Amino acid sequence: MNFNLTETQKSIQQTFKAFAEQKVKPAAAEIDENKTFPMELFKQVGELGFFGMRYPEDVGGSGSDIVSYCLAVIELARGSLSLAAVCTMQSLMATYFLYRFGDKEIRDAYFSEALFGNKIGGICMTEPNAGSDLMGIKTVAKVRNNDFVLSGQKTWVTSAPVADFFTVLARTDNHEQLSIFFVPAKTEGVIIGKNIDKLGVCGSVTSEVAFDEVHLPKNYLLGGIGEGTKCLREILAEIRIMTAALAIGVATAAYQDALEYAKTRVQFGKPIGKFQAIKMKLADMAVQLESANRMLFHAAWLSDEDLPRQKQAAMVKLYASECANSICDQASRIMASYGYAKEYPMQRYLRDARFTLIGGGTSEILQLGIAKELGL
Numbered sequence: 001m002n003f004n005l006t007e008t009q010k011s012i013q014q015t016f017k018a019f020a021e022q023k024v025k026p027a028a029a030e031i032d033e034n035k036t037f038p039m040e041l042f043k044q045v046g047e048l049g050f051f052g053m054r055y056p057e058d059v060g061g062s063g064s065d066i067v068s069y070c071l072a073v074i075e076l077a078r079g080s081l082s083l084a085a086v087c088t089m090q091s092l093m094a095t096y097f098l099y100r101f102g103d104k105e106i107r108d109a110y111f112s113e114a115l116f117g118n119k120i121g122g123i124c125m126t127e128p129n130a131g132s133d134l135m136g137i138k139t140v141a142k143v144r145n146n147d148f149v150l151s152g153q154k155t156w157v158t159s160a161p162v163a164d165f166f167t168v169l170a171r172t173d174n175h176e177q178l179s180i181f182f183v184p185a186k187t188e189g190v191i192i193g194k195n196i197d198k199l200g201v202c203g204s205v206t207s208e209v210a211f212d213e214v215h216l217p218k219n220y221l222l223g224g225i226g227e228g229t230k231c232l233r234e235i236l237a238e239i240r241i242m243t244a245a246l247a248i249g250v251a252t253a254a255y256q257d258a259l260e261y262a263k264t265r266v267q268f269g270k271p272i273g274k275f276q277a278i279k280m281k282l283a284d285m286a287v288q289l290e291s292a293n294r295m296l297f298h299a300a301w302l303s304d305e306d307l308p309r310q311k312q313a314a315m316v317k318l319y320a321s322e323c324a325n326s327i328c329d330q331a332s333r334i335m336a337s338y339g340y341a342k343e344y345p346m347q348r349y350l351r352d353a354r355f356t357l358i359g360g361g362t363s364e365i366l367q368l369g370i371a372k373e374l375g376l
């Protein structure tokens with residue numbers, strides 16, 4: 001087994017690390033407080049080629065492996081989980097179905113532009129009454145004179161207030177399975193609802209989106225009728241691996257701040273890091289991070305090798321997101337009042353990390369999936 005990164009992987013890690021240190025970290029508090037989409041940094045991430053990492057060179061991407069992609073995601077998430085969340089949503093979920101099934105019109109006008117951050121996409125799956133249970137969605141696409149008419153209500157759509165296009169999961173007439181549609185945001189009948197005010201990842205703006213009899217040409221069906229669920233399954237493992245990388249990024253930031261603080265904060269005549277209780281917390285956090293990283297890169301490697309990875313992807317998403325929340329909690333205790341003050345990023349890490357418990361499947365849903373893999 002070779003655990004070393006290749007020269008290319010090291011260089012990608014370095015590029016995103018430097019970008020996160022110099023550009024993202026200094027802006028992270030403002031992104032959080034303003035609760036607005038971080039447009040300028042988003043464009044810069046596009047210029048670094050992040051949105052095209054997972055797509056082949058012949059369509060404008062760089063064909064990077066998932067290991068490299070995860071290294072970049074971790075660095076972005078160390079800087080700002082809000083920024084990393086919108087960028088990963090763009091690079092994987094919003095654009096994937098355009099790449100797989102979009103015709104020339106869609107690819108030229110939207111996909112190619114999205115790879116450079118010139119067009120922003122959102123994915124509309126969740127509905128007010130259908131979250132984990134996607135088969136319960138009610139949004140419907142009716143066939144009318146060769147076209148489709150889409151109606152329904154979506155919610156929690158990341159980047160919706162600034163989006164140029166959506167990929168929408170809907171039910172088609174008389175079909176048990178779901179389908180995916182491409183919908184330009186400016187189409188008549190697309191209504192962007194109010195922003196959802198959130199606990200964390202506040203710069204990753206999220207809102208409701210309603211579709212009121214939206215007419216869509218035939219070529220806006222991405223994949224066949226009823227193939228949406230199957231298509232989603234194609235990228236589910238990668239989405240979970242990516243979410244684990246987001247969790248590891250924010251956890252690493254919290255751990256490093258706490259470690260530094262433990263070395264410098266003096267109480268009772270010595271740095272608090274000399275007290276056994278603090279040492280044990282930090283040692284446990286280091287073990288958790290090390291384990292989460294190993295699991296992440298194993299799952300990413302399996303994916304790069306096109307080997308079965310559903311179980312490992314679910315396991316690492318579950319483990320890394322739970323660890324991230326535990327690490328942010330412990331790190332904030334180490335910083336005590338300074339971990340509670342808005343002036344320092346620790347409180348933001350703590351709030352932001354909660355998101356990783358939900359996106360990509362809740363812990364309970366992942367546990368169910370893992371148990372199924374165990375034959376239960």
Ligand SMILES: Cc1cc2nc3c(=O)[nH]c(=O)nc-3n(C[C@H](O)[C@H](O)[C@H](O)COP(=O)(O)OP(=O)(O)OC[C@H]3O[C@@H](n4cnc5c(N)ncnc54)[C@H](O)[C@@H]3O)c2cc1C
Nearest residue numbers: 123124125126130131132133156157158355358362364365
């Ligand atoms: C910041 C953020 C951004 C998001 N962005 C998007 C986006 O861009 N597009 C999009 O479509 N969605 C998005 N979502 C929505 C997200 O995908 C859903 O929130 C998620 O799927 C969970 O659905 P829910 O919140 O409705 O919870 P529910 O499914 O209602 O679950 C509630 C609770 O019940 C548990 N539960 C549910 N079913 C079972 C079961 N069978 N067994 C045991 N426990 C169960 C869950 O684990 C959870 O604890 C986003 C969410 C957040 C927080």
